Amino acid sequence: MEALKNVKPTIDELRLLIGAVDGTFSREVLAFSLLAHGFTKGSVIEIVGSGKTEFLTQFLAENKNLRVAWIEPEITIYPFAFLQRDVDLSRILFVEAENDNTWVTLQILQAQIFQVVALSYLSFDERALRKIQLAAEKSQAIVVLLNKEKMKSWVPSLQVRVERPTKNDLRIETLRKRG
Amino acid sequence: MRVVCILFRTPTPLQEIGEILFRLSPQIAIRDKEAIFMEIEQCKKLYSEQSILLRLTSLIRRLKLDATVLVSDDPPSALALSRFRNREKSDLPVSTLEDFACPFKYDELVIKDCEKVIWALDRLGIKTLGDFLKIPSQTLASRFGQLGGLLYRRLQDAKNLPWPKFIPLEKVVERMDWGHELSCDTIDSIFFYIKTLLDRVLLRLFGRGERLLTFQIKFEFEKHSLLKTLERKWRFELNLPHGSTKNILPIVRERICFDLNQKPLEALVNAMELRVIETAPSCLAQRDLFHPKREEEQEAWNNLVTRLTQKLGKEKIFCAKPIESYLPERNWTYHMTEKVLATPKPSIPFPQRPMRLFKKPVQIQFTGESITIGPQLSKVIQYWGPEVLSGESWEKPFERIYYRVLADTLEHFWIFQEEGVFYAHGVFD
Numbered sequence: 001m002e003a004l005k006n007v008k009p010t011i012d013e014l015r016l017l018i019g020a021v022d023g024t025f026s027r028e029v030l031a032f033s034l035l036a037h038g039f040t041k042g043s044v045i046e047i048v049g050s051g052k053t054e055f056l057t058q059f060l061a062e063n064k065n066l067r068v069a070w071i072e073p074e075i076t077i078y079p080f081a082f083l084q085r086d087v088d089l090s091r092i093l094f095v096e097a098e099n100d101n102t103w104v105t106l107q108i109l110q111a112q113i114f115q116v117v118a119l120s121y122l123s124f125d126e127r128a129l130r131k132i133q134l135a136a137e138k139s140q141a142i143v144v145l146l147n148k149e150k151m152k153s154w155v156p157s158l159q160v161r162v163e164r165p166t167k168n169d170l171r172i173e174t175l176r177k178r179g
Numbered sequence: 180m181r182v183v184c185i186l187f188r189t190p191t192p193l194q195e196i197g198e199i200l201f202r203l204s205p206q207i208a209i210r211d212k213e214a215i216f217m218e219i220e221q222c223k224k225l226y227s228e229q230s231i232l233l234r235l236t237s238l239i240r241r242l243k244l245d246a247t248v249l250v251s252d253d254p255p256s257a258l259a260l261s262r263f264r265n266r267e268k269s270d271l272p273v274s275t276l277e278d279f280a281c282p283f284k285y286d287e288l289v290i291k292d293c294e295k296v297i298w299a300l301d302r303l304g305i306k307t308l309g310d311f312l313k314i315p316s317q318t319l320a321s322r323f324g325q326l327g328g329l330l331y332r333r334l335q336d337a338k339n340l341p342w343p344k345f346i347p348l349e350k351v352v353e354r355m356d357w358g359h360e361l362s363c364d365t366i367d368s369i370f371f372y373i374k375t376l377l378d379r380v381l382l383r384l385f386g387r388g389e390r391l392l393t394f395q396i397k398f399e400f401e402k403h404s405l406l407k408t409l410e411r412k413w414r415f416e417l418n419l420p421h422g423s424t425k426n427i428l429p430i431v432r433e434r435i436c437f438d439l440n441q442k443p444l445e446a447l448v449n450a451m452e453l454r455v456i457e458t459a460p461s462c463l464a465q466r467d468l469f470h471p472k473r474e475e476e477q478e479a480w481n482n483l484v485t486r487l488t489q490k491l492g493k494e495k496i497f498c499a500k501p502i503e504s505y506l507p508e509r510n511w512t513y514h515m516t517e518k519v520l521a522t523p524k525p526s527i528p529f530p531q532r533p534m535r536l537f538k539k540p541v542q543i544q545f546t547g548e549s550i551t552i553g554p555q556l557s558k559v560i561q562y563w564g565p566e567v568l569s570g571e572s573w574e575k576p577f578e579r580i581y582y583r584v585l586a587d588t589l590e591h592f593w594i595f596q597e598e599g600v601f602y603a604h605g606v607f608d
Binding site: 049050051052053054057074076077078079080081083084089090092093094095096097098100103104107108111112113163164165166167 | 476479480482483484486487490491494495496497498499500501507510511529531532533534535536537538561563583585588589590591605607608
């Protein structure tokens with residue numbers, strides 16, 4: 001029993017090893033007025049609901065230095081709406097990915113020039129999502145999945161539902177927060 | 180004056196090498212099939228003599244050339260000294276007077292006269308240029324004629340020689356012929372040569388202050404094969420200009436490999452040609468020492484956009500910019516530039532526009548308090564409006580009455596009425 005104890009460290013010991021206790025392992029967080037804990041760099045975030053794009057746009061308007069890649073299977077986003085919400089269009093690259101969404105996303109993350117990668121209505125399998133998560137960690141980019149309904153995947157570290165009950169209000173509910 | 184002379188020992192395309200060197204100095208001259216001269220005194224604030232020698236040596240190694248590089252005070256001295264390395268100018272043999280007679284161009288008549296002077300000097304026992312300079316200058320004209328005096332003056336000082344003008348070729352084309360015995364049949368050997376061609380083309384363009392935008396690669400097959408067409412061509416249109424082989428080669432490789440997998444080579448490749456079709460001006464300014472990362476980011480941006488464009492198509496990758504139009508779907512346009520320019524915020528306070536706009540407005544049906552958009556039936560809870568948009572009377576006049584509608588699914592639709600029919604135009608997502 002004593003020998004087994006030596007081989008198998010406790011959870012606290014493991015946390016200490018990865019620096020989770022003293023905070024050395026903690027990642028940089030970008031502040032966001034609508035979300036107390038902000039968005040963590042190098043993480044995969046999922047936003048669902050009827051106010052998801054508005055919510056992300058608000059984040060981009062507050063963080064003006066971020067370069068954004070906006071990937072959709074078919075472009076439905078209205079660039080003029082970004083301008084109205086104080087987001088400069090010159091820092092957004094729009095990509096219509098069709099069937100090559102995993103390849104396109106990985107290429108963009110590997111280029112390491114975008115701090116935010118928005119994947120709007122794109123479907124990925126678990127394996128592809130894991131690849132994207134690793135690439136996001138490496139490039140320290142925030143990958144935001146904009147979906148109609150919540151995915152059944154363990155990859156997103158933060159899942160938020162944003163609804164719009166009135167003209168100007170957003171109702172935000174954190175469904176999952178890990179780390 | 181300080182002059183670099185690059186003396187080639189094997190036949191080399193000097194015009195192309197001259198274009199590559201154009202970035203180092205604008206004063207370049209070519210001696211037929213043999214040497215290139217470059218004046219570097221005027222550029223001494225940009226680089227030292229030592230650094231230019233290192234650059235040239237590395238360039239010669241990179242292009243796999245057989246040449247010697249030497250710096251001297253004037254073109255004929257540099258040429259003569261590079262023929263006989265490790266010697267002083269005064270120790271050079273009198274046969275090098277030919278280089279002083281016509282340093283930039285091989286002139287047969289002048290060389291014949293010069294040979295007579297050399298023969299006469301030999302008869303007098305004068306073996307070196309140092310000995311020649313010891314002859315009293317007053318006696319030169321009577322002993323060796325007009326050429327003797329000219330050679331004497333050039334030996335003392337040839338700095339004021341007029342240099343022929345160097346004009347870069349109008350079209351940039353690089354070609355490689357191997358002949359039948361060395362023909363290529365594998366993809367790897369072909370790419371080895373494509374890299375060399377691409378390297379040379381980009382160096383030439385860099386020398387001219389340009390970057391590559393569109394080019395064509397042509398394979399020429401052996402002439403005695405039974406094929407109907409003896410060549411195969413690929414045209415590459417890069418979305419943004421490039422100046423590095425590292426970025427272009429993967430794109431070329433991907434495309435040619437894909438095509439060769441679909442339709443393999445039917446005969447041996449005997450020759451290859453890379454032709455530049457379109458270029459873009461390159462920034463010749465000095466590097467930004469305070470923000471060195473900016474250049475790297477720009478290169479990464481260009482590389483990414485080009486890779487995505489090659490795979491998805493030109494229209495699928497874009498930046499957007501606003502344009503003046505009364506129609507909501509027409510008030511922005513695609514554009515792609517290298518430099519990121521801030522777009523101005525619209526000055527007129529429009530009511531808020533939806534985040535998503537349908538590609539084409541979808542016709543909708545109202546049934547009492549319900550709304551049917553496509554297959555979806557929703558109940559209308561609240562609406563805001565109207566906002567009337569009209570205009571373009573000079574082209575295709577329109578008048579649309581817009582409303583923002585909140586459905587029971589908490590979705591906000593942007594709908595409009597035109598000629599009595601309702602359409603959904605977008606979603607406040």
